[in-house]
Amino acid sequence: MIQVEHLTKHYGPVAAIQDVSFSVEKGEIVGFLGPNGAGKTTTMRILACFMPASAGTARVAGYDVFSQSLEVRRRTGYLPEHVPLYSEMPVAAYLDFVAEVKGVPRAGRKRRVAEVMERCLIADVGHRLVGRLSKGYRQRVGLAQALVNDPEVLVLDEPTIGLDPKQIIEIRSLIKSLAGQRTVILSTHILPEVSMICSRVIIINQGQIVAVDSPETLTARLSQSERIQVQVDGPPGAVLAELRRLPGVLAVDQKALVNGIGTFLVESARDRDVRRDLSRAVVGRGWGLLELRGIGMTLEDIFIRLVTEEQATTPAGDETPA
Numbered sequence: 001m002i003q004v005e006h007l008t009k010h011y012g013p014v015a016a017i018q019d020v021s022f023s024v025e026k027g028e029i030v031g032f033l034g035p036n037g038a039g040k041t042t043t044m045r046i047l048a049c050f051m052p053a054s055a056g057t058a059r060v061a062g063y064d065v066f067s068q069s070l071e072v073r074r075r076t077g078y079l080p081e082h083v084p085l086y087s088e089m090p091v092a093a094y095l096d097f098v099a100e101v102k103g104v105p106r107a108g109r110k111r112r113v114a115e116v117m118e119r120c121l122i123a124d125v126g127h128r129l130v131g132r133l134s135k136g137y138r139q140r141v142g143l144a145q146a147l148v149n150d151p152e153v154l155v156l157d158e159p160t161i162g163l164d165p166k167q168i169i170e171i172r173s174l175i176k177s178l179a180g181q182r183t184v185i186l187s188t189h190i191l192p193e194v195s196m197i198c199s200r201v202i203i204i205n206q207g208q209i210v211a212v213d214s215p216e217t218l219t220a221r222l223s224q225s226e227r228i229q230v231q232v233d234g235p236p237g238a239v240l241a242e243l244r245r246l247p248g249v250l251a252v253d254q255k256a257l258v259n260g261i262g263t264f265l266v267e268s269a270r271d272r273d274v275r276r277d278l279s280r281a282v283v284g285r286g287w288g289l290l291e292l293r294g295i296g297m298t299l300e301d302i303f304i305r306l307v308t309e310e311q312a313t314t315p316a317g318d319e320t321p322a
């Protein structure tokens with residue numbers, strides 16, 4: 001449904017994105033993840049026909065975003081990073097106007113607008129002026145205008161930004177409910193959001209794609225070590241030294257020290273279970289083993305690792321264990 005090939009965009013001498021390629025299948029919800037300035041908005045603007053690329057091609061619903069932009073626009077809903085809303089118009093009238101511009105037939109337009117207001121949780125503000133709405137409500141109106149023509153493809157640039165926690169949950173489930181029939185690409189900074197609603201994630205950093213995979217596979221593929229959290233009642237310095245001496249342990253960090261009880265994060269090679277040796281050592285020294293549990297890598301750890309590895313470029317000297 002979306003095919004991006006070797007896309008590059010220069011702003012003057014700056015390459016905002018470079019040789020970006022990926023594809024999104026029909027019915028997929030894909031998360032576009034990257035730090036500030038990574039090139040997410042740039043890519044999405046190109047997909048939504050808001051500006052041309054410097055090189056490469058992008059096709060949406062089978063049409064070229066540059067040479068067949070009208071066809072693409074007709075089939076795409078775009079929520080831009082900064083939603084340009086007509087502040088002097090009431091919400092319902094504004095959505096009706098957008099629907100008209102997007103070619104929604106007059107006959108079904110009113111019903112369509114009412115439907116989309118219901119779905120985007122703005123039915124109660126239909127008569128209010130867009131310019132007087134709070135940021136969160138404006139964001140929801142933005143989402144409603146993207147959905148109003150019932151598009152096949154949705155390009156959503158940070159759809160949950162500025163919403164309160166309750167609305168975030170509702171908007172996420174709204175987006176999730178679109179899976180299957182519609183194809184969605186959304187950008188976000190919020191990592192749990194990606195695991196919650198996306199079947200695949202594209203990680204972009206400094207204008208280049210660094211990983212494309214399902215959140216689960218990414219987590220499994222990139223966690224090269226096991227992590228265990230232990231809480232030990234014993235002299236922290238000695239405990240730290242003892243844990244570091246254990247065979248198979250790659251690194252130990254002291255996370256907290258409360259009332260003389262230290263919490264430590266122990267990292268070991270993935271294929272090596274150090275829990276038995278660890279508990280034996282602690283108990284053998286006469287200390288109290290108050291907690292011992294495995295903790296996985298979070299998507300956040302992986303994201304940071306991918307992004308910082310990219311920046312370091314030289315794998316040698318990397319502190320993370322291979």
Ligand SMILES: Nc1ncnc2c1ncn2[C@@H]1O[C@H](COP(=O)(O)OP(=O)(O)OP(=O)(O)O)[C@@H](O)[C@H]1O
Pocket residue numbers: 011014015016017034035036037038039040041042043081
């Ligand atoms: N109009 C512009 N003129 C010049 N440089 C730009 C312009 N728009 C974006 N850039 C640059 O292009 C790069 C990518 O920006 P982009 O907005 O695509 O990033 P982003 O991933 O959306 O970031 P954020 O998470 O902050 O929204 C950045 O280095 C940015 O400074």
Ligand SMILES: [Mg+2]
Pocket residue numbers: 040041042081157
């Ligand atoms: Mg952006």
